[in-house]
Amino acid sequence: MPGPPPFSTSPTKVATVPLIAEDCLTAFSRGSKALMTMEHWADGVDRLLTELGPVTGASRVWILQLVEIKPDKIIQDYVFEWASSERYRLLNQYRFRFFASSLDEPEYQRLVEERQMGCRHDFCTSMMPEGPIKRHLENQATLSMASVPIFVNGRWWGTLGVDDCERAVSWAGPGLDLLESAAQMIAAALYRYQLNHRSRQVELFHKVTDCGVWEVSLRNGRAWCSQGLKVALGYPETFPRMPVRRLAARLHPEDRALVWSRLREARNAPEPTQFRLDARVRLADNAWSWYEIIAEMQYNEQGEPVALAGVLVDIGRRKQEEERAQAASERDALTGALNRRGLDRRMMECVATSSRHLILFDIDHFKQINDTHGHLVGDALLEQLADRLQHELRPEDCLIRLGGEEFAVLASDMRDEQAMALADRLRRRVADTPFCVEVPGEGSAVLASMTISLGVARQSRDNAEALGQLMAEADQALYAAKHAGRNTLVAYDATAAERTQSSAAGG
Numbered sequence: 001m002p003g004p005p006p007f008s009t010s011p012t013k014v015a016t017v018p019l020i021a022e023d024c025l026t027a028f029s030r031g032s033k034a035l036m037t038m039e040h041w042a043d044g045v046d047r048l049l050t051e052l053g054p055v056t057g058a059s060r061v062w063i064l065q066l067v068e069i070k071p072d073k074i075i076q077d078y079v080f081e082w083a084s085s086e087r088y089r090l091l092n093q094y095r096f097r098f099f100a101s102s103l104d105e106p107e108y109q110r111l112v113e114e115r116q117m118g119c120r121h122d123f124c125t126s127m128m129p130e131g132p133i134k135r136h137l138e139n140q141a142t143l144s145m146a147s148v149p150i151f152v153n154g155r156w157w158g159t160l161g162v163d164d165c166e167r168a169v170s171w172a173g174p175g176l177d178l179l180e181s182a183a184q185m186i187a188a189a190l191y192r193y194q195l196n197h198r199s200r201q202v203e204l205f206h207k208v209t210d211c212g213v214w215e216v217s218l219r220n221g222r223a224w225c226s227q228g229l230k231v232a233l234g235y236p237e238t239f240p241r242m243p244v245r246r247l248a249a250r251l252h253p254e255d256r257a258l259v260w261s262r263l264r265e266a267r268n269a270p271e272p273t274q275f276r277l278d279a280r281v282r283l284a285d286n287a288w289s290w291y292e293i294i295a296e297m298q299y300n301e302q303g304e305p306v307a308l309a310g311v312l313v314d315i316g317r318r319k320q321e322e323e324r325a326q327a328a329s330e331r332d333a334l335t336g337a338l339n340r341r342g343l344d345r346r347m348m349e350c351v352a353t354s355s356r357h358l359i360l361f362d363i364d365h366f367k368q369i370n371d372t373h374g375h376l377v378g379d380a381l382l383e384q385l386a387d388r389l390q391h392e393l394r395p396e397d398c399l400i401r402l403g404g405e406e407f408a409v410l411a412s413d414m415r416d417e418q419a420m421a422l423a424d425r426l427r428r429r430v431a432d433t434p435f436c437v438e439v440p441g442e443g444s445a446v447l448a449s450m451t452i453s454l455g456v457a458r459q460s461r462d463n464a465e466a467l468g469q470l471m472a473e474a475d476q477a478l479y480a481a482k483h484a485g486r487n488t489l490v491a492y493d494a495t496a497a498e499r500t501q502s503s504a505a506g507g
């Protein structure tokens, strides 16, 4: 059954609003130009109303913005107005700020429903039936009124209307057409503003979060990237879409295979899947930077995967900090040598080489040095010792401070005699030249002679216990060196150790 006719009662017994087409066109064209060009859409709307108002001969042209519709009431705000004279002005009246109208009255409820549906209205107060709308118009001393809803992106945003307090005229026909065109212009300006605003927010979001948005179409394999990301990768901002292989070529060769395999997994997954992984990406300046790739498959209404989309988060700084923190946690703060944790990692990282030697050494009678010169001088001596010995090593060897005055050198790919020669060179570098250390806070210097004792062992096993075994054997050799009178080096002797062990077992 067809519903009731629109509530708008186009009054037929009154004259139509007299409009001069030429004036209307000029006003409309000036107003719409202002809407297109003014920096803020609201200034453009003010200007449009100022252009249109006079040519319509109305007392007021106004815009109500919809704030909220509840089941029992509607809240609107009186946001724009042009008035032909000050006595018709309502804009700044407190009662029109965020005012609520009850929807309990069926007549008013119907008006609201029709506005939501896009209907235009045209009222002549004297010809209206008694009711809340007539009462409202009479309270405003309005003789005739017309309104059209403003729809922004398909939603009722507000209402554009005219009030005439001097003439009882009908706006049917060209009058309402003019209002409707103005409403569409306003909606377009508002929509453009909202889009600009959103795109600015998105760009700001990308900037502050160091991330970019991307999407790859599975249909044609073409990729779209957000502006900031394009710039970071060295593509012009205007670059439209690019083949995904071109983007993939920017992935670090070591990470590429993993990214592709995760992409394939996500594509073939039976249900929507998100994946995250860290990968290095080559930037515009050819430098590699770490990014976290967060991706999610996009599906069409039939549930078929159509695109892979996600964000690329710049984690370069985080990675650098992590690496710095990791490196610091593996170094001894006093001497800069590796610490025990650093040694463990080195041992795990290095694939077992043909040979690996551990030279364990310890300063002789360091307690006496500390007692004689003080702990601070002792510290400075430890620093100098590490520095001096570091210069004796190849880049691939590493110096480790195991704790206190105990150090080690891990050397790879050396024959036994070469390792012994290195150990002896270290011993001589310490013993042959005294250390000159400034006494902190005193301005004087002390000359301290030191010697070290060294134990050398070769890694004989390639398993998880390898380091423990190597340490234990080097420690035995060091113990023997101390026992032999210090300032000497001893190589671990497996046969002798076995003999010692068996004699101990034999009691």
Ligand SMILES: Nc1nc2c(ncn2[C@@H]2O[C@H](COP(=O)(O)OP(=O)(O)OP(=O)(O)O)[C@@H](O)[C@H]2O)c(=O)[nH]1
Pocket: 362, 363, 364, 365, 366, 367, 368, 370, 374, 375, 376, 377, 378, 379, 382, 403, 404, 405, 482, 486
């Ligand atoms: N200045 C300084 N002294 C340290 C540090 N760590 C350990 N020591 C000192 O090193 C000394 C080690 O003494 P001992 O273990 O008796 O060995 P030693 O006197 O070197 O004698 P041998 O090793 O048997 O030749 C102690 O006095 C510790 O206080 C440090 O970081 N700085």
